[in-house]
Amino acid sequence: MFKTKALTRLTSMGALIFWVVLAFSDITVLFADIKALPSDVPQWLPQVMLDLFIISLFYYYKFKIERDESLNFTDLLWKVFATGLIATVISLAVRLLLFLLGSTPLPTNILFIDLVYQINLGLFINFLLAAYTSWKRLILYQKSKWLIRAWLAFELLLFCILVYDSIHIVVSSTLSNTAILLVSALGLILSFNMRWVAYLNFKQKWTSLLLLLLSIFYLVYFLYSVTILSDTVSQQSTAFIDFQSHVFSIALLAFVITYITFSFLVVLFNLPTSSVFEQKLEEVVSFQRISQSIQTEQNEESVYNILLESSVSAVFADAAWLEMKATDSEQKLYTHKISAQESKDIRAHLEKNKIKGALDQSSDKTKNLSKHLGSLKNSRFRSLLAFPIKVKEETIGTLALLKELPEGFNKEMTRIVSAFANQAGISIENFRLMEEAFQNARYKEELKIAKTVQQSLLPTKLETNLDFEISAFSASADEVGGDYYDTLRINEHEVALIIADVSGKGTTAAFHMSQMKGIFHSLAQQGPSPKDFMVKANKALVYCLERGSFISATYFVINTQTKKVHYSRAGHCPVLYHQAAKNQSVFLKDKGTALGMVRSLDYSNFVENQEIDYQPGDVMVLYTDGITEAKNGKGEEFGGERLAAALQNSAQKSSKEIEENVIKHLYEFSGTEDINDDYTSMTVKFQ
Numbered sequence: 074m075f076k077t078k079a080l081t082r083l084t085s086m087g088a089l090i091f092w093v094v095l096a097f098s099d100i101t102v103l104f105a106d107i108k109a110l111p112s113d114v115p116q117w118l119p120q121v122m123l124d125l126f127i128i129s130l131f132y133y134y135k136f137k138i139e140r141d142e143s144l145n146f147t148d149l150l151w152k153v154f155a156t157g158l159i160a161t162v163i164s165l166a167v168r169l170l171l172f173l174l175g176s177t178p179l180p181t182n183i184l185f186i187d188l189v190y191q192i193n194l195g196l197f198i199n200f201l202l203a204a205y206t207s208w209k210r211l212i213l214y215q216k217s218k219w220l221i222r223a224w225l226a227f228e229l230l231l232f233c234i235l236v237y238d239s240i241h242i243v244v245s246s247t248l249s250n251t252a253i254l255l256v257s258a259l260g261l262i263l264s265f266n267m268r269w270v271a272y273l274n275f276k277q278k279w280t281s282l283l284l285l286l287l288s289i290f291y292l293v294y295f296l297y298s299v300t301i302l303s304d305t306v307s308q309q310s311t312a313f314i315d316f317q318s319h320v321f322s323i324a325l326l327a328f329v330i331t332y333i334t335f336s337f338l339v340v341l342f343n344l345p346t347s348s349v350f351e352q353k354l355e356e357v358v359s360f361q362r363i364s365q366s367i368q369t370e371q372n373e374e375s376v377y378n379i380l381l382e383s384s385v386s387a388v389f390a391d392a393a394w395l396e397m398k399a400t401d402s403e404q405k406l407y408t409h410k411i412s413a414q415e416s417k418d419i420r421a422h423l424e425k426n427k428i429k430g431a432l433d434q435s436s437d438k439t440k441n442l443s444k445h446l447g448s449l450k451n452s453r454f455r456s457l458l459a460f461p462i463k464v465k466e467e468t469i470g471t472l473a474l475l476k477e478l479p480e481g482f483n484k485e486m487t488r489i490v491s492a493f494a495n496q497a498g499i500s501i502e503n504f505r506l507m508e509e510a511f512q513n514a515r516y517k518e519e520l521k522i523a524k525t526v527q528q529s530l531l532p533t534k535l536e537t538n539l540d541f542e543i544s545a546f547s548a549s550a551d552e553v554g555g556d557y558y559d560t561l562r563i564n565e566h567e568v569a570l571i572i573a574d575v576s577g578k579g580t581t582a583a584f585h586m587s588q589m590k591g592i593f594h595s596l597a598q599q600g601p602s603p604k605d606f607m608v609k610a611n612k613a614l615v616y617c618l619e620r621g622s623f624i625s626a627t628y629f630v631i632n633t634q635t636k637k638v639h640y641s642r643a644g645h646c647p648v649l650y651h652q653a654a655k656n657q658s659v660f661l662k663d664k665g666t667a668l669g670m671v672r673s674l675d676y677s678n679f680v681e682n683q684e685i686d687y688q689p690g691d692v693m694v695l696y697t698d699g700i701t702e703a704k705n706g707k708g709e710e711f712g713g714e715r716l717a718a719a720l721q722n723s724a725q726k727s728s729k730e731i732e733e734n735v736i737k738h739l740y741e742f743s744g745t746e747d748i749n750d751d752y753t754s755m756t757v758k759f760q
Contacts, residue, residue: 081136088129088199095122096191099314100184106312107183117240119314124239127321130199134206146214146269147277149207150284156203157291160196164298167192183309190302194316197295201322204288204329212266212332215677220266227259235321253324260328267339278340285337292330374407376504380472380497381409387493388486390474392454397462397470411454411475419452419475456481460494464502472497496591499529503584524549527556527583530590536560536568540633541759543570544728546736548752555582556697556753557589561597566634569597572695572755573626574645576667581622588617589624603628603641604682607668611643615672623669627695631687631757638685638693643668646698649717651724653690658717658724661685692724692731693757699750703743711742728758 099119105112138144138152167189174180213224230252273281299316306313316322377395385393392411399405406413454475462470472494476482506525527549535543545558555575562568571593575582592610601609606628614624625644632639640648644667647660666679687693696716703711715738723734732754740746 077136077140081133084129084133084136088126088133091122091126091129092191092195095119095126095195095314096188098122099191100187103187103306103310103313104184106310116312120239123314123319124235124321126195127198127202127235130202131206134202138203138206139210144210146211146273147280147284149210150281150288153200153204153207153288154284157200157288160200161291161294164193164196164295183306186302187306187313190299190306191314193295193298193302194314197299197316198322198325200291200295201325201329204333205325208329208332211269211336212263214266214269220263223259223263227256227263230256230259231321231324234324238319238321253320256324257327260324260331264328264332264335267336270336270339270343273340273343275344278344281340282337282344285333285340288333289337292326292333296326376497376500377407380493381407384472384474384490384493385409387489388458388474388482389476390458390481391477392475393473395462395470395472415452415454416473419454419457419473422452453477455479458482458487458490460491462494462501463498464505469498469501492594499587503587524583527586530557530583530587532559536562538568538631538633539760540636541631541757542728543755543757544732545755546732546752547754548748550699550748550750555586556699556751557586558695558753558755559590559593561594563598563600563630566632567600568631568633569593570629570631570695570755570757571597571626572645572697572753573624574697574699574751574753576621576623576625585618585622585624588614589626597628602682603630603639604677604680607641607643607665607680608677611668611671611676614669618669623667625667627665629695636687638687640683640685641665641680642683643680644670646696646701647713649694649696649713649720650685651692651694651720652688653692653724654688656724658692658721660713660717687759689760690725691759692720692728693759694720694731694735695755695757697751697753699748699752700739700754702750703739703748703752705742705744711739715742728756731758732756 098114101114102112102116102119104110105114138149144152171180171189179185209224213220234252234256270278303316307315377397381393381395384390393409394411394413394416395407397405397407406416408416454477456476456479457473458475459471459473461468462472472490474482474490531547532545535545537543543560547556547558549556555577557573557575558571560568560570571589573586573589575585575589577585589610592613596606596609607626610626610628618624623644625646627640627642627645627648629638629640631637642648642661642663642665644665647662649658650661651658661683663683664679664681666676671679685693694716701711701713701716705711716735719735719738720731723731726734735754735756736752739752
């Protein structure tokens with residue numbers, strides 16, 4: 074830290090000294106040229122001082138901005154804005170001085186004009202390099218090997234141009250034009266990298282637009298000022314540093330203008346989608362809160378309150394109530410922004426008009442009953458949406474949401490609240506089971522609850538397609554580990570698969586598995602890339618996983634249209650893939666860190682997007698470490714080689730037969746059906 078501060082001060086002092094020498098030497102050379110006198114200063118000195126000034130500023134901002142990891146996206150834009158503001162204020166102060174001097178000879182003196190020009194040029198280049206360094210941070214966000222190489226090539230070409238400007242190397246026009254074209258092309262390609270915009274919320278986007286717009290104003294102002302002053306000096310002599318003929322500065326200006334323009338347009342066009350993204354994120358967080366409530370809350374009433382608040386927030390309802398069975402004959406009422414009497418009046422009105430399927434607990438239908446509520450006097454509500462709360466297929470309560478506008482609920486809102494109600498039922502069921510376990514035998518009953526939760530979360534039916542068939546196997550150990558697998562159809566051509574293993578044992582692991590299921594179903598249907606799925610899942614999980622806990626997972630998207638499997642691995646066992654054309658089985662050992670292990674925005678650097686082109690006859694085996702770590706009587710592990718061999722000798726069969734063959738070899742090897750860890754596998758056979 075101390076070293077960085079020292080280098081920052083050293084480079085800033087160096088830049089100031091080089092600028093002073095630049096201004097002095099440029100004025101001296103200009104004076105000698107105008108008076109036709111021999112110059113005491115070499116004519117090449119101003120150019121060299123300008124280049125040293127640029128290099129010093131480059132390293133100053135490298136230490137000041139590039140290496141400051143605490144800066145977020147809007148902070149970087151603020152740095153550019155602040156630098157431009159200070160530079161503009163200084164420039165305007167010089168203009169004010171010229172105005173105050175009025176008709177005195179000094180404002181028309183060519184040497185004084187050159188000094189003013191050098192001040193504005195130094196401020197302009199300072200602003201450009203601040204913007205350049207900030208743009209670099211933004212462009213290299215979620216960087217790839219290709220992107221890093223492209224940026225290094227871009228910087229190398231800029232450095233070569235700077236050297237060319239300094240010593241005026243004589244090169245062919247073809248070579249110089251090629252270099253300029255390469256810089257322009259690379260700068261344009263790099264300017265298209267705008268991944269950071271997607272992570273701005275609505276308020277941050279408005280702030281970014283304002284900062285970018287003001288930065289554009291600074292660019293226009295300085296470009297105008299420097300050009301006018303340069304033209305004024307050039308009318309009397311060409312023996313000065315002319316910004317318009319300095320290729321490096323022009324290239325730097327072009328890049329800064331290109332990226333700032335693209336950034337402004339991209340942020341502007343993404344502004345309408347901000348509310349949708351934030352709403353979806355809020356849905357995931359609310360879903361997670363309901364899932365997590367069983368671990369954090371002390372009683373069922375806390376779960377009910379979370380359900381009410383989350384549901385109202387997710388669909389922008391004006392009020393809600395929740396009726397729950399206390400006994401066979403008694404109901405408990407929980408309300409949110411509505412009185413108990415108002416809710417009773419609405420229920421009585423529906424019963425009086427014999428309206429079925431709205432609040433009656435024998436039905437799971439939902440209706441938008443505007444026409445019926447419209448006839449209810451002295452009521453402000455005109456839309457009603459109701460859902461049953463079920464535990465073990467028994468309806469134990471009803472959630473009712475209300476809006477003051479008629480026809481206020483749509484299908485999307487219905488789907489969201491339905492998911493909340495279902496998850497609330499699971500949470501309530503788990504809560505009650507946990508209380509029962511504590512009352513009887515805490516440890517023994519805890520394991521039973523965990524087993525129940527685990528099995529209920531695993532799918533009873535897997536997605537299938539003409540292009541592939543899937544089989545799955547799961548066997549729980551006496552001590553539950555929390556293995557999870559699932560499938561979800563995204564659209565006509567894409568199906569999502571996931572296999573995961575929660576760290577730890579017992580009920581906690583099973584509850585984390587429940588959270589993983591909620592996150593999978595909330596995120597997968599939005600169709601993110603596998604890497605983005607992992608990044609968003611990690612962001613959601615770090616708020617509920619205690620330190621030291623994590624979830625290893627691999628997420629797949631099978632695209633039957635492109636015949637590709639896209640996937641991302643987060644610390645899970647490598648995929649075992651059999652290539653039918655080569656008749657060989659290989660483990661795909663890709664980069665990936667388990668969910669919950671990295672609790673920062675840097676997690677995106679620890680997972681990658683991968684893809685496989687599948688062919689008919691190919692087989693993909695997904696498994697948890699309980700299979701490869703299973704031991705026989707001698708203490709030997711089943712291992713990857715035996716797993717690959719079991720796949721190899723049955724790869725021509727169906728997915729179910731392949732799975733049965735693998736499990737058969739596994740049990741024959743271990744010599745017992747009493748297992749120490751969960752056995753879970755998914756077998757995908759491509760047709």
